[in-house]
Amino acid sequence: MIFLTETFAWLVDPANWVGASGIPTRLAQHLLFTLVTLVVAGAIAVPIGFAIGHTGRGRSVAVATAGAFRAIPTLGLLTLVALWVGIGLNAPFVALTVLAIPPILAGAYTGFEAIDRKIIDAARAVGMSEVQILLKVELPLGLPLLIGGLRSATLQIVATATLAAYIADFGLGRYLFEGLRIRDYGEMLGGSVLVILLAIVLEGVFALVQKLVVPRGVTAGRPTDIRDGSSRSRAVMEPAIEEGNNNVHSK
């Protein structure tokens, strides 16, 4: 319980909220770094993923690569790149971009693959060009899964950016390592709480966006289900309701 009060005391201490090592600065570094990495990884992965999803070629290569990347330990890649390019922000940037690519790539092409082929054929039949099919049919329908890929990439970046404080003086991870080094429980727990909160907030934002980007036609869809449901209930319910209504009117 003493740890709880120490953590709380550290979190509300005004001294921790100002300056170059203050919580706002570190939080901003963490967020900015996450955003930049995500954009760069997305710029590489999304076009490739779309190409794979649209043409259906190179899928097995992408699956195998994604699987192999999952096995590569983040910390190993981080330390190896740090040895090559030196301590600082470059190493985590390179390592994290590489790690963020597979989930985004997978999100991009599985989004396209999940689309009913008949829809693509219909689009082609009404005379859409390949570019139109890509932008007006596949992109909106595949967007929720792409956002899902971006979501898991973001979580991974936030987590690994914390780890990156091991080799670079930046981000919320600094508090964890500093707290561990000087055995300041308040600092390491406070820092941990901040990172966890950040991750959960981002997760929530992405979950929301993922729901919002589902095209309206898709959520309204499944006409057969709706017809099934309504006709069945009508067969049972309608006479009773009409009788009731008639009674009310007649009185």
Added chain:
Amino acid sequence: MTWIWLNLDLIWDRTFDHLVLSVPAIILSFVVALPFGWLAHRYRFSRAVVLTTVGLFYAVPSLPLFIVLPFIVGTSIRSPLNLIIALTLYGVALMVRVVADGLGAVDRDVRQSATAVGFSGWSVFWQVELPLAGPVLLAGLRVVAVSTVSLATVGAVIGAQSLGSLFTDGIQRGIQAEIIAGIIATVLLALALDGALVLLGRLLMPWTRRSATGAVSRTSAALLEATI
């Protein structure tokens, strides 16, 4: 290269430490995920609660969890037990969804036929639903195994020994070969456990051998990648 030959003993010791962390975590993930996955599959209300909870757990970054967990469960930060619990939490978070999806994919007619020929609810689960969900569960467990092995290395920065210690030691002493050896050993270990799971799957589910489960599990792995 010479560093690797001179330090094979060290690599072997760390590999053993790594196994001690990851194998119990993988097994526990499966065991713990089964009832929760069933709960998520069975009732609409518990589905929302369980899946949201595991989703949030999965979002928690590993390093902060390794640090916070000891203060919650009372282990010491560096103890293997702390890491095993944390890794199990991640495994469960991944696996619960897979169990729920796998059970959900079992044909309803099959379930009803089983009930009709006299299976009790308990034996429908163990003898019909679970074996039929098997290939999906296996695909999920393979993902859990690989990511657990990879994640276990992170413990090295807080002083828990594993193959990750080769990374922290390598960067501190500037030995590139040590880090590369660590990466290779981690990937090989992940592949070995993955292969072991595939073999185990063939032993336990001989009927999947000739069917198209390879394609099925590959698709579900890709979907896992995108949705989790």
